[in-house]
Amino acid sequence: MTHHTYHLDTHRKKVVLVGSGNWGSAIARIVGDNITANPQLFEPTLNMWVFEEMVNDRKLTEIINTEHENVKYLPGYKLPTNVVAVPDLKEATKGAHILIFCVPHQFLGRMLPQIKEQGLESDCCAVSLIKGIDFNDNGVVLVSNIIRDALNIDCSVLMGANVANEVAAGDFCESTLGCSGVQEGALLQHLFHAPTFHVNIAMDPNGVELCGALKNVVALGAGFCDGLGYGGNTKAAIIRLGLIEMKKFCYRFFDGIKEDTFFESCGVADLITTCFGGRNRKCAELFVKDQGVTWETLENTVLNGQKLQGTWTAKEVFHILDKTHALNDFPLFVAIYRIAFEGANPKTITTL
């Protein structure tokens, strides 16, 4: 006979937001309000770690904590007063039960050991809002995996068709919460869901996160179509073929992927937004129109030096497909790579 020990989880959760850029600040508005609305579930204050910088001779944290506005990254939108900017990472994350990550993924390598160092609550979990995947010699490395491995805690993800300023403005949109546990999913949904920000749960964190990264590769293909002046039929075909290869890539390299995930906001909706708006699409269009221009030039002139996710992901995806002898199974991803990096004629996008 076995004895079960029931551990009733009665303490309220302390939520900490690690990051305060455009998207981080937009989500802070929602999370801050949801914490206040659910005092039985969450502690009242939302610590927000802010990379300290000076704005008009004042510290950004000070501005946020007095004026309740991130004037640098989300000007024009007030933050709830329970959002408290904290410049010190350890202080900000101390005692956290839920860590929300929303920083460029390059920062994680430095930050995660610091968070780990101070000791984590035993029931601490993480949510990553970071889009993008990484790659090492063994293949794909998800950002959530980096967090899981570094902190030894579970990590969910939140991904979808969510342009930060539109979310801040209260425009209706949807998002997908990818997580592996039902209770965790339910709790996190309380944290993120809002009347104009509908959060669906998908029990498929890997699928959700992969969609967020791979869609940027497809957006390059959509941009090439635009640059070539192709009509709606052709672009729709490329987007569809891209979705099929996204699915295939997920199934090929990960276990437990669920078909329904691709029908969620992180899948088809984010793909559509990215292929019609979005910087990857835009730069790919210019890449075709302005023959001979380099991606670096486009990043500097169009994106003020910010890096394109799509080109980088296309390169890494190609590398993995090549290494695993899978190039023939992903003709669109391969065509996009060869156009982007090997001087292939953009018209080869439709000769798959």
Add this chain to the structure above:
Amino acid sequence: MTHHTYHLDTHRKKVVLVGSGNWGSAIARIVGDNITANPQLFEPTLNMWVFEEMVNDRKLTEIINTEHENVKYLPGYKLPTNVVAVPDLKEATKGAHILIFCVPHQFLGRMLPQIKEQGLESDCCAVSLIKGIDFNDNGVVLVSNIIRDALNIDCSVLMGANVANEVAAGDFCESTLGCSGVQEGALLQHLFHAPTFHVNIAMDPNGVELCGALKNVVALGAGFCDGLGYGGNTKAAIIRLGLIEMKKFCYRFFDGIKEDTFFESCGVADLITTCFGGRNRKCAELFVKDQGVTWETLENTVLNGQKLQGTWTAKEVFHILDKTHALNDFPLFVAIYRIAFEGANPKTITTL
């Protein structure tokens, strides 16, 4: 012990195209060439039934048969010389093994009995390229069902993101062949597939056909978003929710629907094209911007008197949902109907 009688189907198929409008003429270019390329499968001539009319004092059939161009409905594109225009329906369809239907579905009621009357080959089958569904007191009536019932033959469908002029111009696109038999599918694929017109088979004719009709309802929703000036996130969310309700509608009212169908060209690709281009989207945008305008006025001013499929389908879909007490399960379809026909505020599109 049972005896099997093997009937080897050795005779070549006579293909007849019933219809010669914009789309019919575009597909005649592909089918005509494919017949020539596969002499072992098909008889060499493609009869094309043409509704006779006078163009510059000449009969349209005469122009087509001498100049090999449908100057009225697809000017600028030559037809293969094996396409023969025939104004008499019975003469055109005599001895047909494969009947391709591409006429406005209102014509079918008059035409099908004539075709039936002259006697059909025992192995005759049909393919419908007609988009749109009909409704009677018992619910949804698919165009393919009308054909099946009237002629007592099997009917496949071909649907996808296929604007006729883009197909005629040889722009790359895809299409979905919905059929119920493998051999039939393989044969029809030979008839329609081309290097710039990729035809995938889906063993789900009902799903394929329903997608073609229901997408027009979603396109109204997308147009409302455009009219309200909503951004890409919101529009992508509406398109996604529309796709989910399309699926749900198919599963609710039909058996044997396959999930994969929605990933085909007839599903997600056609939906995208229709929600970004397309007349239903356009008129819905103007309906919101130009408050008080009627659908009839929009049809007369924007479409030169042609009828919108989306509004009509939205109305019939609502009627069925209402009759089957399913309104609560289809909040988007219901919201679109109420905005279009009951004066509901267009902003209710996002308060589902």
